[in-house]
Amino acid sequence: MSTGxxxxxxxxxxxxxxxxxxxxxxxxxxxxxxxxGIAFGRYGDSPERNGIPAKQFAVVSNTExxxxxxxxxxxxxxxxxxxxxDDTLCKGVESWAWYGLQPINKLLAKNGTLLxxxxxxxxxxxxxxxxxxxxxxxxxxxxxxxxxxxxxxxxDHTDVRLLGALAKVAPHIVSIDSILSAIKDQWKNDKKVASxxxxxxxxxxxxxxxxxxxxxxxxxxxxxxxxxxxxxxVIRGQKSEQKNVAGWEGGYVPGRNExxxxxxxxxxxxxxxxxxxxxxxLCWLNCPxxxxxxxxxxxxxxxxxxxxxxxxxxxxxxxxxxxxxVNEEAFEDNNSQWEMWRKDKKKYAVWLTEKxxxxxxxxxxxxxxxxxxEEIANES
Amino acid sequence: MSPKTxxxxxxxxxxxxxxHEELISGSEAIAHACRLADVDVITAYPxxxxxxxxxxxxxxxxxxxxxxxxxxxxxxHSQFEIxxxxxxxxxxxxxxxxxxxxxYAFEALAVTAGLRLPMVAMVGNRALDDPGAFGxxxxxxxxxxxxxxxxxxxxTAQEALDTALIAYRVAEDTRVRLPCAxxxxxxxxxxxxxxxxxxxxxxxxxxxxxxxRGDKQLHPDNPITIAPQANEDWLMEMRKxxxxxxxxxxxxxxEAYEDLNKKFGRGGEPFIERYMMEDAEIxxxxxxxxxxxxxxxxxxxxxxxxxxxxxxxxxxRPFPTIELQDALKGVKAVGVIDRDYGFGSGFHSxxxxxELRAALYPSKNRPKIASFIAGLGGREVTADNVVEITGxxxxxxxxxxxxxxxxxxxxxx
Numbered sequence: 104m105s106t107g108x109x110x111x112x113x114x115x116x117x118x119x120x121x122x123x124x125x126x127x128x129x130x131x132x133x134x135x136x137x138x139x140g141i142a143f144g145r146y147g148d149s150p151e152r153n154g155i156p157a158k159q160f161a162v163v164s165n166t167e168x169x170x171x172x173x174x175x176x177x178x179x180x181x182x183x184x185x186x187x188x189d190d191t192l193c194k195g196v197e198s199w200a201w202y203g204l205q206p207i208n209k210l211l212a213k214n215g216t217l218l219x220x221x222x223x224x225x226x227x228x229x230x231x232x233x234x235x236x237x238x239x240x241x242x243x244x245x246x247x248x249x250x251x252x253x254x255x256x257x258x259d260h261t262d263v264r265l266l267g268a269l270a271k272v273a274p275h276i277v278s279i280d281s282i283l284s285a286i287k288d289q290w291k292n293d294k295k296v297a298s299x300x301x302x303x304x305x306x307x308x309x310x311x312x313x314x315x316x317x318x319x320x321x322x323x324x325x326x327x328x329x330x331x332x333x334x335x336x337v338i339r340g341q342k343s344e345q346k347n348v349a350g351w352e353g354g355y356v357p358g359r360n361e362x363x364x365x366x367x368x369x370x371x372x373x374x375x376x377x378x379x380x381x382x383x384x385l386c387w388l389n390c391p392x393x394x395x396x397x398x399x400x401x402x403x404x405x406x407x408x409x410x411x412x413x414x415x416x417x418x419x420x421x422x423x424x425x426x427x428x429v430n431e432e433a434f435e436d437n438n439s440q441w442e443m444w445r446k447d448k449k450k451y452a453v454w455l456t457e458k459x460x461x462x463x464x465x466x467x468x469x470x471x472x473x474x475x476x477e478e479i480a481n482e483s
Numbered sequence: 484m485s486p487k488t489x490x491x492x493x494x495x496x497x498x499x500x501x502x503h504e505e506l507i508s509g510s511e512a513i514a515h516a517c518r519l520a521d522v523d524v525i526t527a528y529p530x531x532x533x534x535x536x537x538x539x540x541x542x543x544x545x546x547x548x549x550x551x552x553x554x555x556x557x558x559x560h561s562q563f564e565i566x567x568x569x570x571x572x573x574x575x576x577x578x579x580x581x582x583x584x585x586x587y588a589f590e591a592l593a594v595t596a597g598l599r600l601p602m603v604a605m606v607g608n609r610a611l612d613d614p615g616a617f618g619x620x621x622x623x624x625x626x627x628x629x630x631x632x633x634x635x636x637x638x639t640a641q642e643a644l645d646t647a648l649i650a651y652r653v654a655e656d657t658r659v660r661l662p663c664a665x666x667x668x669x670x671x672x673x674x675x676x677x678x679x680x681x682x683x684x685x686x687x688x689x690x691x692x693x694x695x696r697g698d699k700q701l702h703p704d705n706p707i708t709i710a711p712q713a714n715e716d717w718l719m720e721m722r723k724x725x726x727x728x729x730x731x732x733x734x735x736x737x738e739a740y741e742d743l744n745k746k747f748g749r750g751g752e753p754f755i756e757r758y759m760m761e762d763a764e765i766x767x768x769x770x771x772x773x774x775x776x777x778x779x780x781x782x783x784x785x786x787x788x789x790x791x792x793x794x795x796x797x798x799x800r801p802f803p804t805i806e807l808q809d810a811l812k813g814v815k816a817v818g819v820i821d822r823d824y825g826f827g828s829g830f831h832s833x834x835x836x837x838e839l840r841a842a843l844y845p846s847k848n849r850p851k852i853a854s855f856i857a858g859l860g861g862r863e864v865t866a867d868n869v870v871e872i873t874g875x876x877x878x879x880x881x882x883x884x885x886x887x888x889x890x891x892x893x894x895x896x
Contacts, residue, residue: 147714177715329720334728335599335660335699336713336721340706 105275106138107183108162108173110210112196114370115146115155117250118188122159124262125186129161129269131285132277138163139170145178154412156196156367163276178210184273185211186265189248190221191431193232195321195367203323204366206233213237216272216308220244220261223432225309231435234316240308244268248370257478260298263290267299271306279303324362350445355397359409365392366437369412371428373405374458377444377451379425386416386426398441407437427459434458502682509672512640512679513579513605513665514539516647518549519687523574526554526562530584531617532673533607537579559584563591563602570600571701571709575651575694578602581669582609585623595662596631597721598710599728601654601694602662603647608771608822609669610860618861619669621770621823625799625834631725633663633732634800636770638756640677643667645750646797648682648691649739655694658731668822670861671772682747690746733801754803756795757810759785763792765876766811766850768839769820770796773857773864777820780869791873796835804842811843816851816880818872820892822858830854831889853879857892868892 109129113122126142133140140163147157160179164170173179187193187207195204208217214237219228221243229241249261263286270279279300286296333339341358373386380402387395387403394409395416405416412431420426444451507515513536517525527537543549552569556562559580566576580588585606595602606624610616624634633654637643643665650663667673698705713721736753743750756774759781760766767777774795784791794810796803811817821833829837836854843849853876858864872892878884 326716327720329723329727332717332720332724334724336597336709336711337699338708338711340708 106162106164106169107273107276108160108179108181109269109273109276110179110182110185111159111161111188112185112192112207113157113159113188114192114248114250115152115157116253117154118248119157119253120251120256121188121249121262122157125265125269126159126161128262128266128282128285128289129163129277131289132266132270132281133163135281135284136278138165139167140164141170141174143174154368154370156192158196180210181212182210182215183212183276184216184218184269186269187217187219188261188265189370190219190223190228191248191370192367193219193221193228194431195233197322197365197367204321206235206321208232208235208239211235211239214239216240216242217311218242218244218265218268218272220246220248220265221432222247229311229316232311232316233319233321234314235311236313238313239311240272241311242268242272242306242308244302244306260295263295263299264302267302268306270299271303272308322364322366350442351399353399356406357393357396359393359406364408365411366408369410369431371412371414371430372407372410372434373414373416373426374429374455375403375405375440376425376427376455377402377441378448379422381422381425383421385419385421389415389419391415396439396441398445402441404439404441406439424459429458502680502686504678505681506676507640507679507681508535508674508676509637509640509643509667510535510605510607510674511539511676512644513647513667514543515679515681516644517551517577518543519682519684520575520577520648520651520691522551522577524552524554524566524569525577526556526565527578528556528559528562528580528584530559530581530609531607532609532667532669533579533581533584533605535673536605536607540577559588560591563588563595563604566602567591567595567598567600570595570602571598571696573694573696573700573702575655576602577604579605579607581607582623583612586611586626589626592627592632592662593630594710596627597725599631599660599725600662601651601660603650603654604662604664605647606664606666607669607673608666616860617669618859619671619771619822620859620861621666621821621834624664624666625823627664628800628834631661631729632800633659633661633729633798634666635663635798636666636668636796637672638772638774638795640672640675640679641749642797643672644679644681645743645747648687649736649743649750651694652691652739653732653735655692656735657697659728659735661725661728661732666771668772671775680749686746690742729801736798736801752806754796754798755806755810756797758793758795760792760794760810762790763813764790764815765792765818765873765880766814766816767791767793767818767820767869767873767876768796768807768811768835769793769822770799770835771822773820773822776864776866777869780866780873783866784870784873789873799835799838802838802842807839807842808846811850812846812848814850816853816876817843818876818879819852819854820858820864820869820872821854821856822864824856824859830887832856833889836889851879851882851886853884853886854889855892856889862893864893 111122130140130142142161145158162173193207197204225241244264251257266282270282343358382401392409394406395403396406414428417426417428566578570576608619610620637646654663740750740753777793781793819836821835823833825834832854879886
């Protein structure tokens with residue numbers, strides 16, 4: 104009998120039940136094969152906070168001692184499979200107290216499988232996933248990210264589809280028969296069993312080379328020792344400054360903590376139409392993360408190191424279609440939109456139109472009574 | 484950027500020049516210390532016996548003798564939170580409570596030490612409810628012993644006044660920056676009046692520098708955040724900083740007593756008081772006003788030729804490990820008298836006995852330690868009780884008494 108561990112990376116609140124269902128499903132299935140297992144959560148920020156990247160793990164072992172070896176780690180770091188419940192997390196995971204960006208494949212074992220819920224092609228995903236430096240495999244379950252709420256669960260079968268695909272890519276952990284049997288026990292729902300079987304049949308993996316992927320060096324910084332840290336739990340305010348780079352004379356950048364950046368916290372970002380912007384300042388004033396830089400010509404440029412994707416700017420913008428929130432999966436970099444616009448306004452207009460027209464659903468949980476029923480109706 | 488410190492004194496305020504005597508209680512002595520330390524913000528919420536301090540402070544303010552922000556909060560939690568924040572913006576603060584009132588402020592107590600804010604508090608020691616009781620026990624103040632608070636116990640009103648001044652000096656020292664609680668036994672000290680030498684403002688000014696948070700002051704001109712959220716990758720370093728501050732407190736306390744002795748001609752030994760300990764074979768150890776019946780009994784026994792001494796623990800945090808190891812190194816047996824309890828703890832002892840056992844464990848030829856619980860809820864501990872305790876301690880030293888248990892003194896069966 105073989106053992107192994109599965110890392111499930113998900114978005115806090117919206118996918119906490121999803122992640123739990125996957126990990127519990129693995130343990131139940133392994134039990135069918137006489138193995139023991141455990142499912143547990145790890146979090147840096149609160150997994151009960153909207154959209155925050157968080158993790159669950161499932162570990163399957165033959166003996167209690169073996170299990171304990173996995174549990175003695177803060178997080179298992181040589182996982183057979185890493186599941187990403189939202190493809191925007193492929194840009195990295197930064198829940199761990201903001202000590203940088205953890206590549207999605209960092210804790211994946213060599214030759215392990217990264218299993219992603221996505222409607223994108225493997226080739227497109229590889230572009231945003233950091234280079235691992237070791238070969239691994241990539242598999243996708245074709246679906247939009249399944250987002251639920253704190254108290255409600257959107258039972259769209261993403262959980263069992265992932266379990267079915269898992270049995271395909273890592274049969275040494277759990278077989279498809281055990282998975283199907285465990286699903287039947289747990290949900291008593293033949294449709295869920297059928298979904299899992301179909302996902303198993305459809306799943307295919309593509310090899311990813313050691314040097315394939317994004318060349319971006321993940322953001323990181325050195326953690327100071329106690330002799331270097333300021334006493335009294337004091338954190339210095341950051342100085343605001345006139346930006347001192349070519350082309351930015353007269354521009355203004357709010358003070359920002361250099362070690363507190365936001366990349367994969369957000370699932371969407373503002374796409375800004377500078378041609379219709381009236382410079383009313385409302386986005387800049389209302390942004391809770393002070394993410395707007397003021398360009399030399401007085402426009403407000405959302406800085407992607409500071410934006411957490413909340414959408415307040417879009418909500419307060421009085422101009423129709425000036426600010427549009429777009430799903431992160433549409434973007435491969437964090438470059439300045441204002442810079443792009445300044446260099447080539449026509450090209451920017453094309454780019455902007457493409458981003459906005461391609462705008463996918465961006466439900467973040469449920470905001471009104473009956474929304475769940477509406478979404479199910481729209482999808483079927 | 485130089486934020487104005489809120490402790491700046493009014494130069495027009497008339498200053499007395501000489502020390503004078505007053506007949507005052509321990510609580511009143513603490514109130515005088517607040518006035519002399521020119522405390523900026525005081526918060527209050529009534530609970531006996533601490534509430535006597537708030538009465539005296541209010542009296543001084545209404546009489547025009549003392550100028551400070553005096554806020555009566557709606558609960559102890561707010562009472563301690565208000566001064567915590569005032570301390571962060573640069574105000575010298577005073578606060579206090581008793582018994583379960585102190586416990587109601589517990590969240591604020593924990594964060595104050597974590598934030599390294601030099602709050603000075605008076606704990607009028609009182610039994611914890613239930614049952615509702617007014618008398619003294621030490622469990623209230625002792626509850627913060629592991630959080631970074633400095634803790635001391637005083638015996639007399641004079642010591643209460645002097646120690647409060649020391650507390651401000653040590654707590655606010657940049658090497659320490661930790662809160663300090665001065666424990667005053669309910670009734671025996673808070674409500675007992677004695678002749679106290681009240682120092683002049685000039686004397687106090689020469690001893691106690693103004694509170695200056697420097698660049699850690701919360702002020703619009705000094706934009707900082709305090710009290711951040713932190714996870715496992717930061718927290719241990721933060722705790723280590725607290726640990727180092729607690730270690731450094733020791734040296735700063737010694738400096739303060741040296742200076743007090745020099746400038747006031749009193750203060751004694753920091754950390755502990757040694758009473759008739761020369762050539763002592765049996766040593767008793769205790770805290771607070773318990774010292775009074777113990778000293779009476781020790782003198783009686785000495786008159787009978789018995790080699791008995793007493794060590795009064797003045798500072799519980801930082802714990803005077805070195806001083807206690809030194810004071811007790813020659814004795815055959817030690818009897819620890821706790822006016823507190825540690826239900827379910829090692830040997831069923833009180834808190835002081837357990838701490839002392841740990842402190843003496845690495846000593847060569849460590850003495851036998853007998854532990855006693857006495858005087859709970861303010862019950863009188865008589866000189867005869869102390870003689871009884873001494874006899875039992877001698878028995879423990881001779882192996883005639885099981886030293887792995889704790890004896891309750893003066894309890895009805």
